[in-house]
Amino acid sequence: GYDIACGMVDKIARSPLRQLAKDERLQMLIGLLHGYAHNRLCQLTFLMLYIYGAGIEDLEVCERFFSHSNALASVTRYMSKFRRRQTISSYAYHRDNFETYANLSKFIHSNYRQALRIISRSQETARTLRELGLLDAGKVIGFIDEERSYLESRNSVPEPDVLASSYYRALVKLSDCREKPRRARRTFKLYEMGESCMEGEESLYLSERQMVNELELEAKLLVDVQCLEERLGIRVDQRWCKGSEDWRKAEELVAMSIYQKSLDKLEGLIVARIFELSRMNISGTGYKMRQHIGHAMQKRSTTIRSALEKYNEAAAKLTPPRKLLHWDDVMNYTYLSEFDFLRDTRSDVCDKTWAKPAVREAMSELFKLIRAEEEIHRLNMEIKxxxxxxxxxxxxxxxxxxxxxxxxxxxxxxxxxxxxxxxxYNVTHRRRLDSIRKLPGF
Incomplete structure (x- = not known):
């Protein structure tokens, strides 16, 4: 488990370790603590909830060990190299042979109780699925593959769309640019005819230089337009003009692109706020750090409002207009994945069964139930x-x-x-393991 497993997979695939990772069937996963900070596609691929055989493990054992070992920093800071290593080694030995071993049965007992608690909701989950018309659990599980396919297809923009957007932008720039040389020519001619209010050779030079610059820019943009027309197979007499069908479609593509960028920025700011809020509530965060985070959040609130205005402006320009967000809405967003369904580009994702909030909640409960059953099976083996x-x-x-x-x-x-x-310790272990039989639902 790793908090950035999604990025590490790509790095390993490009590193000399890729063959070793393939031979050892390495599978990188994201721990529960960091999983919900990733976007939905990462969650579907790397989050423990959707991994077969994962049980209810959170993959945060190393995080807890590092958290406890942080106390060594103040003790070993001024030690010699030998004493520092000796202290760290002694700490690891003590934790392994006393704390970890002493808590083995406690870990099993706690996980067993947690898994049984989840399984106790199985009847309620089954009733919810029936009410939603989802009688086949296999079909519900298959929704994950459908959602993953949708998100993967959404991330890749077809090349014709990219070319059409670039061509539209080039035409808009060319249209705007052509007006500037006209104004520059008029100004230059007025000066030559003595009708301009400008005086001196320097003014004449500036006017001429401006006209030449605008003409050169127009020529460059025209070359760009012609190159794109060649790639798109558009003849000169077929050049798009404002109001045409092709122009309208490209305009919608560009508007969607602006909308996506606005949403990305807003999303990043909100998630940063979520992280900072959680950081302020972590035990051990000092007073100065809390003050620093508080000031940063005040500044970010202004930035979020600005990003929210740009998002709503971009959303209103789409056809049909997308949902406008209010300040209270984005402040209540808890996970990164809540932004994903605002990103619809080529189809109405809201019409898909797996996109409905009630179905998504039922899917989550079903996967928790499956993982809990896997956990029970594994714990029975570990008890033996x-x-x-x-x-x-x-x-x-x-x-x-x-x-x-x-x-x-x-x-x-x-x-x-x-x-x-x-x-x-073994006496305690046997007593705890024996008490598992008395748990409700055993």
Whole structure:
């Protein structure tokens, strides 16, 4: 699990490690803590909720370890290199042999209880699916593939659309540019005829220079237009003019492009605000950092309002106009994926079954149910493994202690101490594992 697994996959594919990753069947995933900060396409590909066999694991074990180990920084900052490594090694040993081992059964018990709680909602989930007319669970699961295909197709813009948009923009620039040389010529002629209010040779030079610059720009834009016409197969007598059908279609494409860019900017600002809000509530964030984040959020609020105005302006120019957003709406957006359904470009995504809010919520519950059942299956295996490990370890350690008692009593004493220490934890493990049978829904 990695918080930027989606980007790391591409890097690995271009690195010398790509063959090793392929041979080892490496699969990068995004942990639960970071998953909902990614866009919807990343979630469908890398989020644990949609990965077969993932269970309810959140992939944040390393994050928790790093969080606990941060306390070492203040202790080891002024230590020598040897002492620093020794302290870190001692911390890792203590955490592995005492805290981690002591909490093994607690982890299993907590996950079992959480999975059973999710499974207890199975009847409610089934009833919701029936009310929505979704009787086939396989079809509901297939909605994920449909959504992924839709989002992937939306990310790739057909080349004809790109050329048409570029051609339209070039024509608009050429049309705007042609008016400037006309004004420059009139000004220059007026000066030559003595009817201009400008005086001196310098003014004559500036007027002439301006006219030449505008003519050169017009010639350059004309070449660009002709190149695009050649690629699009448009003859000179077929050049698009304002009001024509081709002009109208290209105008809509450009308007949609502006709309998408406005939405991207607004989306980025809102998500940054979400991150900062969550950061302000994290324990351990200092007072100065909270002040800094607070000032940044005040500035960003102004930027968000400006971006929101540009978005609404772009949305209103579309045909048909897209949904206008209000300040209260965007402030209530919680996840990045909530912006995705504003991005419809070639089809009405709202007509698709998987895009309806009620269906999406039911899909999420169904996938949680599937992951919970996988978790139960895996935990049953881990319970057997833990019980077997405890039994065999106690027997083996006792046997070793007995075998070295005569030759090395001191070592035998330390081995028995280790055994007794483990037994204290094992008693707790057995009690917790036995209590799983008493959980509701077991």
């Amino acid at each position: 493994r833990l019980i077997t490990y405890m039994k065999e370890e106690e027997e083996y350690v006792s046997l070793v202690a007995t075998s070295v008692q005569e030759t090395n009593p001191s070592l035998a004493y330390q081995i028995r101490r280790y055994r007794d220490e483990r037994r204290r």
